[in-house]
Amino acid sequence: MKKKVTLLPGDGIGTEVMNAAVKLMHHVASKYDLKIETTESLMGGCSYDAHGTPLTDETIQLCFESDAVLLGAVGGYKWEDLEHHLKPEAALLKLRKSLGLFTNIRPAKVYPSFVNSSSLKDSVIRGTDFVVFRELTGGIYFGEPRGYDENKGFNTMVYEKHEVERIAHQAFKVAQQRKKVLTSVDKANVLEVSQFWRKTVKEVSKDYPDVEVINMYVDNTAMQVVRDPKQFDVIVTSNLFGDIISDIAGMITGSLGMLPSASLGEKYALYEPVHGSAPDIAGQKKANPIAMIASVGMMFDLSFGLQDAAIKIDKAIEITLDQGYRTADINLDNGNVVSTDTMAEKIIENFDKIL
Ligand code: IPM
Ligand code: MN
Numbered sequence: 001m002k003k004k005v006t007l008l009p010g011d012g013i014g015t016e017v018m019n020a021a022v023k024l025m026h027h028v029a030s031k032y033d034l035k036i037e038t039t040e041s042l043m044g045g046c047s048y049d050a051h052g053t054p055l056t057d058e059t060i061q062l063c064f065e066s067d068a069v070l071l072g073a074v075g076g077y078k079w080e081d082l083e084h085h086l087k088p089e090a091a092l093l094k095l096r097k098s099l100g101l102f103t104n105i106r107p108a109k110v111y112p113s114f115v116n117s118s119s120l121k122d123s124v125i126r127g128t129d130f131v132v133f134r135e136l137t138g139g140i141y142f143g144e145p146r147g148y149d150e151n152k153g154f155n156t157m158v159y160e161k162h163e164v165e166r167i168a169h170q171a172f173k174v175a176q177q178r179k180k181v182l183t184s185v186d187k188a189n190v191l192e193v194s195q196f197w198r199k200t201v202k203e204v205s206k207d208y209p210d211v212e213v214i215n216m217y218v219d220n221t222a223m224q225v226v227r228d229p230k231q232f233d234v235i236v237t238s239n240l241f242g243d244i245i246s247d248i249a250g251m252i253t254g255s256l257g258m259l260p261s262a263s264l265g266e267k268y269a270l271y272e273p274v275h276g277s278a279p280d281i282a283g284q285k286k287a288n289p290i291a292m293i294a295s296v297g298m299m300f301d302l303s304f305g306l307q308d309a310a311i312k313i314d315k316a317i318e319i320t321l322d323q324g325y326r327t328a329d330i331n332l333d334n335g336n337v338v339s340t341d342t343m344a345e346k347i348i349e350n351f352d353k354i355l
Contacts, residue, residue: 002035003304004066008043008059011079011088012277013287013340014072020289020344021070025296027348028309031355032300039066043095044074044088044277054079054091060098068303069099069270072292073277088277097137100265102163103170104134104242105298106274107260108229108249113321117254117330120226125252130232131178132249133171134242136263138163139193141239157193159238164200170264171236172208178233183214185221185237185245197238218245225249250274255330257287260294262302269303271295281329285339288327290317293347316351323350 005025009018022038029036041059048054054074063069074088084090095101110118110128118125143156168184175182184201186194198215205213216224218241224231225248237245250256259274273291281287294317301310325346326335338346 001033001304002037003068005036005038005299006062006066006069007038007040008069009040009072010044010074010277011046011076012073012279012282014044014074014277016283016285016287016340017273017289017292018070018072020340021292021296023341024293024313024344024348024351025070025299028296028300028313028351032306032309034304034306043071043091045076045079047091048079048082048086048088054086054088055094060095063095063099063268063270067269068299069268070292070295070299071095071270071272073273073275075277076279076282078279093141095270096263097142099263099268099270100137101263101268101270102135102137103167103262103264104132104136104246105174105262105264105302106132106134106242106246106249108132108246108253110253111258111318111321113318114254114258114330118252120229120252124227125229128229128253130229130249131174131234132242132246133167133174133234133236134246135159135163135167135237135239136242137239137265139239157191157238157240159193159197159200161196161200164197165204168201168204168236169207171234172204172211175211175234176208180211181214181233182211183216183221183232183235185216185218185235185241187218187241188215189217194238201236221245222248226252246274255288256291257327257329258290258294260291260298262295262298264302269299271299271303278329285341286328287340288329289340289344290327290347293317293344312351312354313347315354316347319350319353320346 009015140157143158188194297310297313300306
């Protein structure tokens with residue numbers, strides 16, 4: 001099997017974690033008789049510096065031509081004062097929209113050796129394992145009209161029926177394979193767009209009679225995720241609410257540096273760590289490559305149908321953490337501090353032991 005992967009390392013620590021993860025990717029691929037051809041391109045601040053725009057048409061075209069896209073991280077202090085449409089973050093939104101990546105999947109899972117790094121106590125956090133399905137190409141992020149002048153600022157939160165239906169189907173399908181409980185998060189006590197969301201999810205639920213649906217307001221969800229995260233299995237929600245809930249979910253698992261994500265559409269798929277570009281530690285080989293590596297794991301599973309590879313990558317990460325290896329950013333319990341590359345090498349070594 002042959003696959004084409006576009007690499008967009010981006011800014012800050014993006015390059016370092018990408019390099020480490022790509023080594024692991026080729027290593028794993030070789031074990032499954034898979035040949036991965038990679039092409040690298042600029043995106044974010046580095047693209048702005050080189051081309052005057054954070055995302056060129058050429059880069060988008062490359063993504064169209066590949067089986068999957070791996071993204072490191074974009075942004076940094078250097079580009080913070082640029083006009084809105086030239087900022088690295090704008091490139092991310094444009095790429096999501098251009099590739100039609102309407103489903104964002106963010107797992108929140110606690111590695112046992114990380115329980116002590118969580119801001120929650122052991123009894124509350126241990127065993128937490130849920131996944132957030134965030135709608136990614138609609139809602140208030142993209143709704144029109146939008147803007148501001150001297151006297152007012154405004155955005156529009158709007159969802160069309162097909163947009164709610166397609167993300168709901170994705171979440172229901174995964175819920176069926178897990179604990180068969182889906183929590184749909186909205187603000188239906190105040191917003192009409194949420195009432196519509198809730199009604200549409202209810203209609204879609206008829207196709208999945210074996211899945212129980214729990215409707216929860218977003219403010220209550222924020223509280224429940226911190227109070228008792230184990231109650232959740234699959235969460236489905238809109239773009240803005242998913243942005244917020246997934247950060248809370250990320251934090252309680254111990255470190256944002258551990259969490260991968262997948263963004264999927266009808267045709268294209270993009271995988272990226274949930275963390276940002278961490279300009280303060282860029283170039284120092286301190287960055288934690290685990291989220292990027294776990295994102296590669298999700299790619300093997302969801303884009304290449306190699307679930308076995310994904311499970312083994314996850315297991316290798318777990319063993320490496322159990323052995324006490326830590327990058328500087330997660331060295332909260334005085335583990336054995338290693339560089340970005342060494343961490344990836346240890347994970348590769350452990351991967352080979354599982355085979
Ligand atoms: C995320 C980020 C982005 C978002 C920003 C950088 C545009 O916070 O991926 O969660 O809000 O979607
Ligand atoms: Mn976010």
